[in-house]
Amino acid sequence: MTPDQIRREVSAWLDANWRVDRPLVEWRNILLEGGWAAPHWPEEWYGRGFTLDETAVVAEVFREKDVVPAAQVGPRGLASETILACGSDDQKGRFLRPILTGEHTWCQLFSEPGSGSDLAGLSTRAEFKDGKWIVNGQKVWNTSAHHADFGLLVARTDWDVPKHQGISYFLLDMRQPGVEARPLRQMNGHQSFNEVFMTNAEVPPEDLIGGEGNGWHVAKTTLSFERRGFSRRVRGSSLDGPKQGPIYAEYEEELRIATEPYTWYPQREGRVDLVLPRARETGAINDPATRQEIAKLICLYTGARLASDSAEARRKAGTTEIIPAGSIGKLAASVIARQASYVHTMISGADAMLSGPDSAADGIIAEVLVSVPAISIAGGTDEIQRNIISERVLGMPKGYRADQGPFRDIKRNA
Amino acid sequence: MQTEFSKEQNLLRDVVSRALRDKSPATAVREQMASDRGYDEAVWQELCGDAGLAGVHVPEAYDGAGGGAVELGIVAEEMGRTLFCGPWFASAVMAGTALLEAANESDRQPLLPGVADGSTIATLVLDDLNGPAGVGSSIRVVEDGKLSGTAAMAVDAHVADLLLVVARGVGGLGLHAVQGGASGLMVEPLQVVDPTRKLSRVAFTDVPARRVGDVTREALSRIWDRICSALAHEMIGGAQHLFETTVNYTKERYQFGRPIGSFQALKHRCADLLLEIEIARALTHHSARCLDAGEGEPYVASMAKAAAADAYMSAARAGIQLRGGIGFTWENDTHLWFKRAKASEVLFGTPAIHRERMMTMLEGAA
Ligand SMILES: Cc1cc2nc3c(=O)[nH]c(=O)nc-3n(C[C@H](O)[C@H](O)[C@H](O)COP(=O)(O)OP(=O)(O)OC[C@H]3O[C@@H](n4cnc5c(N)ncnc54)[C@H](O)[C@@H]3O)c2cc1C
Numbered sequence: 091m092t093p094d095q096i097r098r099e100v101s102a103w104l105d106a107n108w109r110v111d112r113p114l115v116e117w118r119n120i121l122l123e124g125g126w127a128a129p130h131w132p133e134e135w136y137g138r139g140f141t142l143d144e145t146a147v148v149a150e151v152f153r154e155k156d157v158v159p160a161a162q163v164g165p166r167g168l169a170s171e172t173i174l175a176c177g178s179d180d181q182k183g184r185f186l187r188p189i190l191t192g193e194h195t196w197c198q199l200f201s202e203p204g205s206g207s208d209l210a211g212l213s214t215r216a217e218f219k220d221g222k223w224i225v226n227g228q229k230v231w232n233t234s235a236h237h238a239d240f241g242l243l244v245a246r247t248d249w250d251v252p253k254h255q256g257i258s259y260f261l262l263d264m265r266q267p268g269v270e271a272r273p274l275r276q277m278n279g280h281q282s283f284n285e286v287f288m289t290n291a292e293v294p295p296e297d298l299i300g301g302e303g304n305g306w307h308v309a310k311t312t313l314s315f316e317r318r319g320f321s322r323r324v325r326g327s328s329l330d331g332p333k334q335g336p337i338y339a340e341y342e343e344e345l346r347i348a349t350e351p352y353t354w355y356p357q358r359e360g361r362v363d364l365v366l367p368r369a370r371e372t373g374a375i376n377d378p379a380t381r382q383e384i385a386k387l388i389c390l391y392t393g394a395r396l397a398s399d400s401a402e403a404r405r406k407a408g409t410t411e412i413i414p415a416g417s418i419g420k421l422a423a424s425v426i427a428r429q430a431s432y433v434h435t436m437i438s439g440a441d442a443m444l445s446g447p448d449s450a451a452d453g454i455i456a457e458v459l460v461s462v463p464a465i466s467i468a469g470g471t472d473e474i475q476r477n478i479i480s481e482r483v484l485g486m487p488k489g490y491r492a493d494q495g496p497f498r499d500i501k502r503n504a
Numbered sequence: 505m506q507t508e509f510s511k512e513q514n515l516l517r518d519v520v521s522r523a524l525r526d527k528s529p530a531t532a533v534r535e536q537m538a539s540d541r542g543y544d545e546a547v548w549q550e551l552c553g554d555a556g557l558a559g560v561h562v563p564e565a566y567d568g569a570g571g572g573a574v575e576l577g578i579v580a581e582e583m584g585r586t587l588f589c590g591p592w593f594a595s596a597v598m599a600g601t602a603l604l605e606a607a608n609e610s611d612r613q614p615l616l617p618g619v620a621d622g623s624t625i626a627t628l629v630l631d632d633l634n635g636p637a638g639v640g641s642s643i644r645v646v647e648d649g650k651l652s653g654t655a656a657m658a659v660d661a662h663v664a665d666l667l668l669v670v671a672r673g674v675g676g677l678g679l680h681a682v683q684g685g686a687s688g689l690m691v692e693p694l695q696v697v698d699p700t701r702k703l704s705r706v707a708f709t710d711v712p713a714r715r716v717g718d719v720t721r722e723a724l725s726r727i728w729d730r731i732c733s734a735l736a737h738e739m740i741g742g743a744q745h746l747f748e749t750t751v752n753y754t755k756e757r758y759q760f761g762r763p764i765g766s767f768q769a770l771k772h773r774c775a776d777l778l779l780e781i782e783i784a785r786a787l788t789h790h791s792a793r794c795l796d797a798g799e800g801e802p803y804v805a806s807m808a809k810a811a812a813a814d815a816y817m818s819a820a821r822a823g824i825q826l827r828g829g830i831g832f833t834w835e836n837d838t839h840l841w842f843k844r845a846k847a848s849e850v851l852f853g854t855p856a857i858h859r860e861r862m863m864t865m866l867e868g869a870a
Contacts, residue, residue, distance in 0.1 A: 490766070
């Protein structure tokens with residue numbers, strides 16, 4: 091469909107259905123029955139099979155009309171994309187709708203104290219007993235786990251096979267006695283991530299996704315969505331300015347809770363948008379050395395955006411080349427964030443020692459300086475992205491491996 | 505604005521790439537770089553006379569193929585990949601662009617068709633190769649429209665039938681046509697770091713010349729942009745060649761009982777290099793599309809030139825380092841690209857000059 095056709099169709103539908111006095115969940119149910127909650131999803135699951143560009147047109151109309159969209163913030167996107175790609179019809183039927191309506195929030199339970207980059211080296215244990223899976227172990231760095239209803243959980247179900255083959259993937263109900271999430275404080279002072287303890291936590295057999303022992307494959311699906319998201323914005327689309335009507339109050343409350351762990355995410359990307367305004371404000375724009383670094387940043391930022399658009403276009407055109415757009419985009423995001431942080435430091439000079447509301451840009455610059463280190467760790471470290479790029483794209487040989495054979499026999503953290 | 509190459513443009517790339525692989529193997533590059541003229545006239549006739557590669561960007565009215573900066577870039581990229589030796593860059597890119605952007609219509613007609621079909625070898629002579637601001641500092645129009653002054657370096661002037669010279673006259677900068685071998689013209693070949701692109705010192709003493717157009721500040725900036733965009737393409741082609749051959753080498757060379765490409769230090773360097781080249785390539789292709797469409801940031805060509813130069817040098821340094829001792833020998837071909845990378849890095853402005861040019865366009869002078 092052309093953008094104009096999409097505009098006309100969605101506008102007509104909204105004119106007939108959108109009302110500000112409906113309860114939030116009721117509105118979103120109407121929205122998803124109408125097929126406008128997630129237009130890029132397949133037709134049999136609330137969507138229209140739209141491309142991302144077509145979906146963007148729909149989102150634009152929603153913004154223009156101040157319409158509350160389907161719930162979007164946080165790891166729920168990872169959950170829905172994983173379930174859409176690997177789930178059974180029964181799982182899609184049960185989980186997708188409450189993700190879109192906002193009734194369920196999710197978290198990602200992948201990393202453990204003993205295994206982060208080496209995700210497949212995980213040792214959380216799941217055993218099948220008396221008709222259900224019993225889970226014991228610990229996860230860590232799990233963003234939003236403190237208010238999540240469900241978790242994307244990978245656990246080991248077989249210790250006698252090589253490590254990738256003994257993993258299963260579960261949809262874990264977080265609201266049960268055997269699951270406890272404890273917030274952790276980060277170096278930037280925020281508490282977005284948690285440690286999660288599972289003690290005889292239970293998962294019914296119908297919440298195993300992708301089949302027993304097939305968890306690594308499902309996890310890779312989640313990870314590839316996650317990496318791709320790094321080149322885009324993670325924030326929810328807040329409607330600008332105060333809006334009148336009960337539904338807006340409910341929506342703002344949802345956003346407040348859901349976006350709370352993410353308020354610093356734009357800062358970890360380096361706040362490239364603040365570089366020129368800050369340079370003008372401070373006069374650093376006249377310093378030749380600073381100008382050089384700003385120009386480098388503009389080149390990196392512009393070039394990375396163009397490269398990712400072009401990769402996207404080639405993928406749409408059905409290219410056969412291997413484009414790990416996720417890994418390249420994620421590495422680019424790290425490089426850009428580091429350069430931006432470097433430039434912000436140059437611009438601020440000694441003022442970069444200050445933080446808080448009285449410091450530059452209402453404390454935002456200080457937060458940039460202490461948040462950027464996260465971008466090269468979260469979602470797979472820079473080093474891991476370089477491994478992926480060199481091995482998958484460039485076909486460089488894998489190095490020596492010390493982790494083959496039955497998982498039981500592999501050396502790991504105590 | 506176009507964001508991908510069209511079918512015809514991809515076809516052009518395939519044809520040029522095949523022709524150059526055939527006509528410009530490393531053995532031919534070595535032969536030409538050691539020769540005085542620096543190119544093979546039979547190959548020139550085939551590529552530019554028969555295949556029309558010097559006129560891809562020239563309108564059909566002047567016997568060109570009617571393309572633009574994108575087509576010029578495609579040819580430049582493939583030439584850079586094979587390190588083609590010959591006056592294509594001087595004649596088609598530099599002189600051709602100057603004629604298109606600054607010559608009067610009545611002067612284009614007699615001059616441009618010869619450049620487009622390769623029968624004329626032309627070059628553009630500038631008395632400053634660092635930035636447009638310095639152009640016009642030495643060469644002047646003296647009595648009767650004659651030229652006097654010196655260009656410290658001119659690309660391929662030693663073989664040029666036609667020299668287009670930017671010189672300062674009473675009415676400001678002008679473009680002047682000078683015949684090769686004109687009286688008072690002295691062309692003195694120079695020793696150069698990159699022998700695949702010849703440079704000469706060109707001295708003018710009352711040399712008869714014809715003014716063929718005005719070179720306004722804007723025209724000079726447009727000429728500079730188009731040349732820099734084409735040069736960025738050439739650099740991307742060279743960087744890509746170095747990158748591919750280097751990665752392949754790491755898969756074949758064994759140390760400590762394993763291919764060196766399995767060492768993470770090398771893998772990570774290659775991954776970083778891929779990213780740097782991808783970004784520079786995207787900026788480079790973007791620059792040509794913007795120049796053709798008359799859209800985009802005003803500093804697209806400077807972004808491309810700065811990023812491509814840095815990426816080419818990164819690829820060149822890695823190309824030597826990852827080969828170890830053999831990479832530092834004359835016998836191994838890597839240094840040929842290294843030297844082209846070094847020379848291209850500084851031709852028409854170092855990366856630092858282009859970054860300052862960007863900032864001046866964006867924010868005004870410091
Ligand atoms: C802000 C933030 C949010 C996060 N959110 C979540 C979440 O919601 N859910 C979740 O499950 N996890 C989350 N994580 C965890 C994140 O995925 C891990 O921290 C990351 O994968 C690294 O694992 P690790 O911390 O165990 O470090 P390690 O794997 O121990 O790495 C330590 C160092 O060794 C390097 N290294 C490791 N292996 C290799 C190798 N093969 N080659 C080269 N170098 C190597 C690493 O690059 C790193 O520099 C989050 C992390 C952060 C910082």
